[in-house]
Amino acid sequence: MPELDPLYTAENLDALRRHYDAWADRYDADTRELGRMLPAVVAGFAGKHGPHGMNGPVLDVGCGTGVMGTVLTAIGYGPVDGLDLSPGMLAVAERKAVYRQLVEAALGPDALPMQARSYAMVLAAGVFTPGHAGPEALDELIRLTRSGGVIVFSASLPVLDDAFHARIQRLCDGDAWRLIAASAPFAAMLGSVEAPEARVFAYRVA
Ligand SMILES: C[S@@+](CC[C@H](N)C(=O)[O-])C[C@H]1O[C@@H](n2cnc3c(N)ncnc32)[C@H](O)[C@@H]1O
Structure with missing residues (x-):
């Protein structure tokens, strides 16, 4: 079982990528042992608050080894695309054969290599956590979501600081999205x- 601390204190995305690449082959077994809850709660929120009646692709941002993709596919969502900065994690996800496509890319600061408004739903489980993605990345999730589509993301309590809430509020004030x-x-x-x-959190994109 790896120490979790180095993940939360990674000084940049290269360091984070190295940590996840090194963990990839044991990630599923280790997180099962840790009783990891995020994919279950994010999937539950997607089911409860997702865009009913709107069919279309789903993007799993920070898809890791494909736990969310497995859950979403079992429920009947699809097609599901996955995106992650770690090629090691993506290689494990690929073996699950639940994604339409898997893209190696980092969320923030540059635009992701997907067209604007491509997805009916965008999910991010375990990505807004210390050392991973910051609140500035929320704008990019909005860019990728169709009008009327839904974004569901988890955020660990340490990142839910004033700056994170201010970013969320600015996006609400600018009518980019509204809280569901x-x-x-x-x-x-x-x-x-x-x-x-x-x-x-679940937000509907304007
Ligand atoms: C805690 S794991 C969660 C994986 C998966 N979502 C799940 O719930 O099992 C976080 C994942 O997000 C990826 N990640 C972290 N920061 C990222 C970023 N800025 N851009 C893209 N992927 C990122 C990591 O490589 C890792 O695979």
Whole structure:
């Protein structure tokens, strides 16, 4: 089982990529042992608050080894595209054969290599957490989502600071999106006291 600390304190995306590449082959077994809850809660939110009646592709941002893709495909969502900065994690996801396409790219600061308004739903489980993606990345998730589409993301409590809330509020004030629902804080990993609590949010894009 790896130490989780180096993930949360990675000084840049290259360092984070190296950590995930090194963890990729053991990630599924280790996170199962850690009782990781985020994919289940994000999928539940997608089902409860997703764009009913709007068919279309789903983007799984920070798809990792494809846990979300597996859940979404089992439920009947599709096609599902995945995006991640770690080629090691993507290689494991590829073996699950649940994604239409997998793209190696980093969320922030540059635009992702997808067309604007391509997706009916954009999901990000475990990406807004220390050392990973910051609130400036929310703009890019909005750019990729169709009008009327839904974004569901988790955010760990340490990143939900004033700057994060200010970014969310600015996007609401600018009518880029509006809040549908926010979860209560919950244990992101039932088997780890080290892992911070998280919340899950659903927003509808204007
Ligand atoms: C905690 S894992 C979650 C993986 C998957 N979403 C799940 O729930 O099992 C975080 C994933 O996000 C990826 N990631 C972190 N920051 C990223 C960024 N800025 N851009 C793209 N991928 C990122 C990591 O490589 C890793 O695969």
